[in-house]
Amino acid sequence: MTMEELLGIIGVMMMTGYRTTHNKKHLWSAKDDVSSVWAQELMPRNRFLELLQNLHLADNSNISKDRYYKVRPYFQHLNAGFKTAALTRNLSVDETMVPYYGRHSTKQFIRGKPVRYGYKLWCLAASTGYLYHAEPYCGADTQLADTGLGKGADVVLGLLNKCAVPPGHAIFFDNLFTSLELLDVLSDMGLGGCGTVRENRLGGAPFSGKKVLEKKQRGTMEWLSDGDNLVVRWNDNRVVTVATNCEPLEPLVTASRYVKKQGGRIAVQMPRPLHAYNTHMGGVDLFDQCVALYRSTIRSKKWWWPLFQWGVDAARTNTWLLSQRHAKGPQLPFLRELTYVLIKKNTVPRPPASFSGRHQAPEDLRYDGLHHWPAELKTRFHRCKVCNSRTNMSCEKCAVPLHPKCMKVYHTP
Template sequence: MYPQSLRDLTLEMSNLYSVQNKDKPLNLNMEELLVFYGVLLTSGYCTVPRRHLLWSLDDDVHNNCISNAMRRNRFDEIMASIHVVDNTKCNNDPFFKVRPIFQELNSSYKILPFSKWLSVDESMIPYYGRHGYKQFIKGKPIRYGYKVWSLASSGGYLYHMEPYAGVHTLLPETGLGQGPSVVLGLAEQAGVPGGCNFAHDNLFTTLSLIDEMTKRGYGCTGTLRQNRLFAVPFKPMGEFQKLQRGSTEVLSEGEKLLVRWRDNSVVTVASNVEDVYSEVPVKRWNKERKAYDYLQQPHIIHSYNQQMGGVDLHDLQVSRYHSTIRSKKWWWPIYAWTLHSAVVNSWLFHRDVMNGDYDLLGFQRVVAQSLLKKFGTAPKGHGRPSSMLAAVTDIHRK
């Protein structure tokens, strides 16, 4: 998932950056780069307040696997010079510094065939520093950071990602609005074959998008905002909200099926996947009776709820054991996030295709320890001992 071409590019550009900006050759080799990745992955589940404590000899923080693989000062040198581009060839792309990472990973992620159902949503990479395209999204778990348009399977496997950069976003413009352009652009750039079904929320869904997806041979299911219904002859919202829980309203036009359902709130879903309306039983908690009510839920909404959360699931897995090593460089959060995204995709491939029995933590530990033990070089000696190692006598203690 993290291809050889990207590792070779990182090796070349890091050595070049060190010569250009520090007047000192870094002499980074592939073994050291792989150990560097191993340290980043290890820091995701062996967390310390400061990264230098990973090399400390104190009993409470000592990490034998890391300290026997690479010296602390050497890690700092690599950390200061790690790059994937030549800074002398800068262009107008706001994400120029990390663009090769997205290109290489989008290519390598296609090793797994596209699933029947695909989820389109935005991913947020946490970042609290200064950058022209840092986003703020109110009410989200991650409010500040870089927004990435993502295409994933319903199981959380990421197929394609594109960072949002306003007018500089590398997605084709369709004239249908931002949301539809993202869905159609991701489908086009990722090379999604016809017959796949897309699930997305009300940020992306419009009636014109469903018509266009039908022309291109894709299925499309998504929630709709009230102000995008236009001339759809539904009941007024205020009148529909007064109906009892479980009430539905169904309309069909051509290959589009529009369903409005009264749950805790009113939800409207449009789809070209199902042309026949059907229902499934569900239970909802009744606060007044303090018991469950059994209602009939439209099957199209039930299907949407099952298939929609793929991107959020991928983000959740990435955040579980994310590297705690930080940098002041604006692009470092993207660099670390993409590394862990490749780990999550590798784990899903190992679990679903190769029938592996590791959970994500076990898989990441195996990968990190393999890199550190196979490619690491044990130091000949340790540096100055920590003052914490000095025994405290009873005289000093009292």
């Protein structure tokens, strides 16, 4: 395989994100409604399938106990490239799912997610959606250090260590990760933290019960602080609790909410930590949305193929997000231009097919104008000498494969 062929394959993968096909072989079909001229000009179909069959991301002679050994070098390469962009101040930590419906020991099921079955990745992203690091979750083989503070703190601190986040940044996470112990560690590192917190991680804080607070007026809040950490409980559609070490309670932010009984919208005072959480938490979800919008659709039976394909889509999404800093525009035109460059710049011109050898009749026999009749071939299909399509007919006298409609063209000087 050459580098040009590999880039061409990646270009075809990206093309299937906005030009979906249920079978990759259809791109080389003779039918105009499913075929792709770009793919056909890039390389022959059999060469494309051969390269996919023999494509590997790691040396199989160096098998280790790591269940992700086949894709570990691939993720290291991706993460190194993602980190070339400067870190923004506000970062978010969350999980993402790579769709996979086959069998593998690390496949996860998460109820309520847009993608319920697949591989789970721990991700650190900017609030704008740019992805800095993705760490595959594979149980004991997950390459994140054990901090002794629980799985949530291990993920947050492990991703911050992988990205070498300096002091002065703010990290946002949901209730899967948040704990008061994690906020204390972030404070010692000079980092801010903010996230929703579960009831059993409040350390016995004397808040009113959720059912009691739900009966009060919308916008009612309770808060506690020990000087370093602030915990706020606020009544909206539901009661939500947020813990932070970097956001003050005030100034309050005015939020607009619809009230069915009043038939209109009302203004509600929102604590500043909740406003900051709503503003900066959705970075990983925004990245997922951009990836899913034009997800590559080439299928394979290899267990690691969805991860490889996700990496291509992740690199494409990050590239588009970086371009938004200089020129705003939708993702589809950018993706089409990128696909065009990858395919057209790596297409190797092939010499036209020559039919001068096999099944060639001498000119004195071909143009004598006598007794050239169509006859059915006794063997398998052959290629017509005129249109190069499959045919089971031939010239009885010349023994050359021809369609009946191509007989006159072939025998005319």
